[in-house]
Amino acid sequence: MNLSLFQSEIAVVLLGLGVLLADLWLPSEARNKLGYAAAAGLVAIFLYGFRGLLIDPVHVSVFPIGGSKFGMFIQDGLAVYFKQFFLLAAAIVLLMSVEYSSRFTAGISEFYSLTLFALLGMLFAASSNDFVMMFVSLELITITFVVLNSFQRNRMASLEAGVKYLIIGALASAFMVFGIALVFGSAGTTNFEEVRALQKTLAANPVFLVGLLLVTVGLGFKIAAVPFQIWAPDVYQGSPAPATAFLAVGSKAAGIVLLMRVLFGAVPMLTSHATKLLIVVAAITILYGALCAIPQRNIKRLMGYSSIANAGFLLLGVAAAPHEGLTATLYYLTGYLFTVLAAFLVIAVVLRETESEDISVLHGLGHRSPYLALALTLSMVSLAGVPPLAGFFGKFLLLRSVMAAGTLDSSYYLLVAVAVVGVVLSIYYYLGIIRAIYWGGTNPDKSVLRFGITTKVALAICIAGMLYAGVLPHFLVQTASNAVGSSLHPEPVTAQTSAAR
Amino acid sequence: MPTLPDLLFYALAGFTLLFGFLCVANPFSRNPVTSAMFLVLTIISMAGLFVLLQAFFLAAVQVLVYAGAVMVLFLFVIMLLDIKEEERRRLNKAALGIGGVAVLAIAGLLVRALVQATPLASAAGQRAEGSTKPLGRLLFTEYLLPFEILSVLLLVAMVGVILLSKKEMK
Incomplete structure (x- = not known):
């Protein structure tokens, strides 16, 4: 057993326990500041984690414990990529929670x-091999x-x-654990690689x-894909802004990485026969999210439907399978991280001051804080898929991979058409937010929004990330491609009808 | 000719389903205590199923923890809230229809799969040791990592419960 494989997980557990214990000795005014310490810790782990990414991108090591030949825990390119993703997301979410902390009573x-601890779950999810x-x-x-x-x-x-999250989550877990029981009963193993061999x-x-x-x-519930999306709008609306942000980015990415591991790590052959199912789910998810987002007036609810639509876009790459599709999904997810976290950083600061969550709270944001207005505008523009931001290039890569798969199976062209309709619809409601910021009329509250330097820095990181990923995508695409290439075994799409029905 | 374990399996599985149904949708009583008692019976029938699988330790834990401790907690909550008779909800016909279709679809899928399936050369059969020793060995060797993650999960659950239920301070 090689403990150094777990170093980031162990560090995160210790950090979590440390924060929990530090609460006992700190005076209550100082507790807010603990978030900075936790975020700093995560940034340190994040920077240290680049070692694994840069030195040896195709480094594979498993955790063989007990008698099993393959471990339950795998630290490969894909795991490292997603771990970096989760660590960065959690660090920004922590900074956001410090900004939002005045709204928590206890x-x-x-x-x-x-x-x-949620981050810990995501880190382990990224490394699951069982x-x-x-x-x-x-x-x-x-x-x-x-x-x-x-x-x-x-x-x-x-x-x-x-x-709602508890009940629907429990239902999804019940389905999943029943599924795992059937898989174990028929395969005699729960290990992804042993299943692949069989x-x-x-x-x-x-x-x-x-x-x-x-x-x-169960995984569909996590990423909020239709028909398991029913919880998303209500939960996104009701949760505190930092929790919503982490749900939208971290939890969804955890679902995606596990979906990839199962579909392309454990049963790549079956997946290549079941693309029809994935195409249908992706198409319906995109349309449902985009259509339902249009009439929304509550910002967080709007982001909930937008997150459903984005789950559909992420599934585009999964449906298109081989290499390019998965690379595009990884890339899109990274752009999504910067974009959505930027949006929620702004939303957290704005909502902190007011009870209402209607889009009208954004009115006059351009005067109240030009910086926040700029950040939210950029993030909406990126979500809408306008060049040169990350969202544009992500959607471009995804659609290109689906087009490439279309030469084998013409139903992919239909999927492209649906996705384009989804993009056009989404431009309407994302630009609606921009209109509310600059041309929305007057807001009775004209006070200048104040926020800490760390929020400024976090926003700067997000904006820089959006621009960097959009303008110079080469490095990110290469890293994503290495991660997919070293870890997954996608098989080319076959045009036959689904065998997995 | 079905053997005794087969007959026991069908009987216990039938009881589990029957009591489970009576727990959530008892046509004779809307009393929550009755539902809780049927839940106890469901759990005990499931413990019987575990015994048939030779998972004796799990069966014992099932009775001790679920039928014992957890159910006492349920009853306490019912008593503290002083619920006598649950109101009858008006049935939403559309929801009932959609739910029915979903249930039928899933059941159909499962039945079809089970009918088509060929009996397996029991791969899982070698692991049919349910006493504490092999279980403990597995937990602390092969399944050590998930086991440790569960300890974090329990910590999270504890912290969460305290947070959500403690009195407002300051």
Whole structure:
């Protein structure tokens, strides 16, 4: 057993426990500042983690413990890529929570440490090489988010978000654990690589296929893909802004990485037969998110529907499978991180001052704080997919990969058409927010919005990330491509009808 | 000719389903205590299923923890809230229809899969040791990592419960 493989996980656990304990000795005024310490710790782990990315991008090592030949824990290119992603997201979310802390009546340091524990679940999810490991890390994420979502317990909406997430999350977990039981029953193993070795014989076993389908139900819940999206708008609306942001970025990415591991790590052959299913889910998800977002007036609810639409875009790459599609998904996810976190940093600062969450609170933001207005504008422009920002290039890569797959199966062209419609629809509601900022009319509250230097820095990082990823995408695409190439085994799409139905 | 374990399996599985149904949708009583008691019976039938799988330790834990401790907690909450009779909800026909279709679809899928499936050369059969010793060995060797993650999960649950339920301070 090689403990150095776990160094970032161990560091995050220690950080979480440290924050939890430090609360006992610190005076209550100083507790807010703990978030800075936690974020600084994460940044240190993040920077240290680049070692794994730069030195040896195709470095594969597993965690062989007990008698099993393959470990449950895998530290490969994909894991390192996603770990860096999660660490960065959590660090920014922590800075956001410090800014938002005046809205929490109690337990701010617990909010920080719970964020760290949710991060821990995501780190383990990125390294899962086993259905058991996947389930346990997903549970850690889900349970932690139940608490984070209902953190403002004097607000009904927040409690409602927590309860809805708890119940629907439990339902999804039940489906997933039943699926895992069927998979174990038919395969005799829960290890992804052992399953891959058996996939030819297992493909003919209907019990295994049903089990796999149920597992994807649980993952679909995590990424909020139709038909498992029903919780997203309510939970996004009710949760405190930093929790919503982490849910939108971290939790979704954890679902995506596990989906990739299952579909392209454990059963790549089956996946290449089941592309029709993925195409349908991706198309419906994009359309549902984009259409339902149009009439929304609540900013966080709007972001909820936008997050559903984005889940659809992420699935585009998964549906298009081989290499380019998955690379595009990874790239899009990274751009999404900067974009969505920038939006939520602004939303957190604005909502901190007011009870209302209607889009009209953004009116006059251009005068109240030009910097926030600029950041939110850039983020909306990027989400809408306007060059030269990250969102544009991500969508471009995704659509290109789907087009490339279209030569084999013409239903991909239909998917491209649907995605383009989704993009056009989304421009309408993203630009609606920009209109509210600059041309929305007057806001009775004309006070200048004040926020800390760290929020400024976090916003600067997000803006820089959006621009960097959009203008100079080469490095990021290369890294994503290495991560996919070293870890997953996608098979070319076959045009036959789905065998996995 | 079905053997005794087979017969026991069908009986226990049937009881589990029956009591589970009576727990959530009892046509005779809307009393939450009755539902809780049917939940106890469901759990005990499931413990019987574990015994048939030779998972004796799990069966014992199932009875001790779920039928014992957790159910006492349920009953405490019901008593403290002083719920006598749950209100009858008006059934939403559309929701009932959609739910019914979903249930039928999933059930159909499962039944179809099970009918088509060929009996397996029992790969999982070698692991049919359910006493504490092999279980403990597995937990602390092969499954050590998930086990440790669960300890973090329990910590999170504890912190969360205290946070959400403690009195407002300051």
